[in-house]
Every structure is written in structure tokens, then in C-alpha cells.
Amino acid sequence: MLIGVWLCQCFEIWGLKNKSILFFACMYDSLFNRVEDMSNLIFWFLVFFMGLCIGSFLNVCISRIPRELSIVRPGSRCPDCSTAIAFYDNIPVISWLLLKGRCRACGKTISLRYPLVELATGAMAVFVMLKYGISVSALIYFLLICALITISLIDLDHRIIPDSISLPGIAAGFLAAFLLPELSWLDSLIGILIGGGILYAVALGYYLFAGKEGMGGGDIKLLAMLGAFIGWKGVFFTIFAASLIGTAVGVAMMIASGKNLKFAVPFGPFLSAGAVIYLFFGQRIIQWYFYGPGPW
Numbered sequence: 139m140l141i142g143v144w145l146c147q148c149f150e151i152w153g154l155k156n157k158s159i160l161f162f163a164c165m166y167d168s169l170f171n172r173v174e175d176m177s178n179l180i181f182w183f184l185v186f187f188m189g190l191c192i193g194s195f196l197n198v199c200i201s202r203i204p205r206e207l208s209i210v211r212p213g214s215r216c217p218d219c220s221t222a223i224a225f226y227d228n229i230p231v232i233s234w235l236l237l238k239g240r241c242r243a244c245g246k247t248i249s250l251r252y253p254l255v256e257l258a259t260g261a262m263a264v265f266v267m268l269k270y271g272i273s274v275s276a277l278i279y280f281l282l283i284c285a286l287i288t289i290s291l292i293d294l295d296h297r298i299i300p301d302s303i304s305l306p307g308i309a310a311g312f313l314a315a316f317l318l319p320e321l322s323w324l325d326s327l328i329g330i331l332i333g334g335g336i337l338y339a340v341a342l343g344y345y346l347f348a349g350k351e352g353m354g355g356g357d358i359k360l361l362a363m364l365g366a367f368i369g370w371k372g373v374f375f376t377i378f379a380a381s382l383i384g385t386a387v388g389v390a391m392m393i394a395s396g397k398n399l400k401f402a403v404p405f406g407p408f409l410s411a412g413a414v415i416y417l418f419f420g421q422r423i424i425q426w427y428f429y430g431p432g433p434w
């Protein structure tokens with residue numbers, strides 16, 4: 139909190155009243171509002187490393203859940219030659235770097251995506267802890283983000299959002315509302331109904347109007363799950379943010395490819411991104427929007 143306020147003051151002293159700079163200062167403040175002391179580096183390294191290991195497990199989930207394989211057995215295997223990966227070759231990120239992104243047995247390239255998923259999960263573990271401290275909220279939101287990383291990449295790969303994550307997720311989010319100080323159970327329940335309802339209405343409208351399906355049922359169940367975890371305000375924020383990011387990415391891809399996008403871009407990753415932005419910055423962005431820049 140103090141760092142953010144201090145940053146805002148510095149910018150004012152320097153005469154930089156540029157709104158966007160103040161905006162970033164306040165977002166910085168929002169991220170670091172629980173934990174000021176970064177001095178315990180070993181603690182943060184452990185949090186990061188734990189996140190890396192969980193990211194490694196998410197990689198397994200991403201490749202196996204769509205094929206309806208067990209995510210526990212057997213252990214990690216090379217996606218190409220199916221040789222079991224030894225524990226010393228399975229250290230997150232480091233093994234990938236040491237093996238220069240290749241399988242030790244067959245020498246085939248192992249996608250850069252594996253270490254990136256691990257790094258992203260590690261970073262999220264740190265960010266969630268910075269934002270929510272050592273708390274039940276931090277644990278619940280980290281599990282939610284892990285589910286969203288898994289869902290997003292499965293959606294990118296296969297254009298499906300597995301019911302085996304989103305449906306239990308709806309129930310888990312509703313139960314989590316009883317543990318989260320940020321969310322009442324009524325908020326969560328309305329979130330489920332609005333999240334499920336809005337997209338269902340849009341999908342139904344599109345179907346009646348265009349005569350074909352525009353949005354998958356998977357997106358509807360995902361938004362209901364998000365509503366369960368972040369409440370109805372979070373749902374509105376998520377739809378708004380996802381549409382903005384989705385439009386920006388869509389336009390960028392059209393410009394980059396130089397032609398009209400005829401294929402559908404999966405919406406799951408954008409909904410996930412919107413929800414994660416809400417977890418970290420939602421309150422601040424809403425305050426910013428309605429009451430102007432802080433400090434509050």
C-alpha cells in the first residue's frame with residue numbers, strides 16, 4: 139500500500155500527472171497491498187519453486203485430461219517416444235534448459251510451452267501470495283488459477299473446456315464462498331446464475347439469429363464456475379475484460395495474417411485472463427473507473 143502511494147506522490151513531484159502512469163502505480167499498489175516485506179528471499183523462492191512443480195503437474199493434466207487418461211499414473215513420459223522421464227530429467231524448467239528442449243531418449247524437440255506453463259504457474263504462486271498474504275484466500279485463488287491455466291491450454295489445443303474441471307469447479311467455488319472473506323455465498327450463487335445465464339442467453343440468441351452455434355457450452359459452464367469463485371460483479375468484469383482482450387488479440391491476428399479471421403478463436407483463455415485480472419486488479423480498476431485515481 140505504502141509503496142503505491144509513495145510512487146503516486148513521486149510521479150506528482152516529477153510533474154508526471156499522466157493518467158496512465160498513475161494507473162500503473164495504483165495497479166502496482168493493488169498487487170502488493172498485503173505484503174510489504176520482500177526481504178525473505180528464501181520464502182519467496184520456495185513459493186516460486188512450489189509453483190513450478192505444480193506447473194509441471196498442470197502440463198500432465200493439459201495433455202492427459204482431454205484424452206481421458208489418468209493424471210496420476212503412469213509418471214511423466216516423452217510425448218513422442220513415450221519413454222518414461224527420469225526424476226533428474228523432470229526438474230521444472232531446469233531440466234528443459236539442461237537438455238536444450240530435447241528428449242534424452244529420442245532427441246525430439248520438447249515444446250517451449252512446458253517450461254512456460256511452469257514459469258507462469260510459479261509466477262502466479264508468488265503474485266497470489268503477494269496480493270493475499272498467507273491466507274485461505276491465497277490458496278483458493280491459486281487453485282482457481284491452476285484450473286484456469288489448464289482449461290485455457292486445453293481449449294487452445296482441442297477447442298473444448300472439459301466438464302470434468304468446470305462442473306466440479308462450480309460446486310467448489312460455491313463451497314469456497316463460505317471460506318473466502320472476499321465473497322458471500324449469495325454473491326457466489328448469483329454469480330453462478332448470471333455467469334451461466336448471460337452466455338446461455340447470448341448463445342441461444344446467436345443460434346436463433348444465425349442458425350448455428352457461435353459459443354460453446356463449455357464457455358457457459360466456465361463462466362458459471364468463475365461466477366462461483368468471484369461473484370456476480372466479477373462475472374461482469376470478466377465478460378467485459380475478456381471481450382476487450384479478445385477483440386484486441388483478434389484484430390492483431392487479422393493484421394498479422396493479413397486476412398479475415400474465418401476460424402473461431404477459443405474464448406476460454408480470454409475469460410480466464412479476465413478473471414485473473416479481476417482477482418489482482420478488479421477492485422482497483424472498478425474504483426478507478428467510478429471514483430478516479432487514488433490513493434484511497
Ligand SMILES: [Zn+2]
Nearest residue numbers: 216219241244
Ligand atoms: Zn522421446
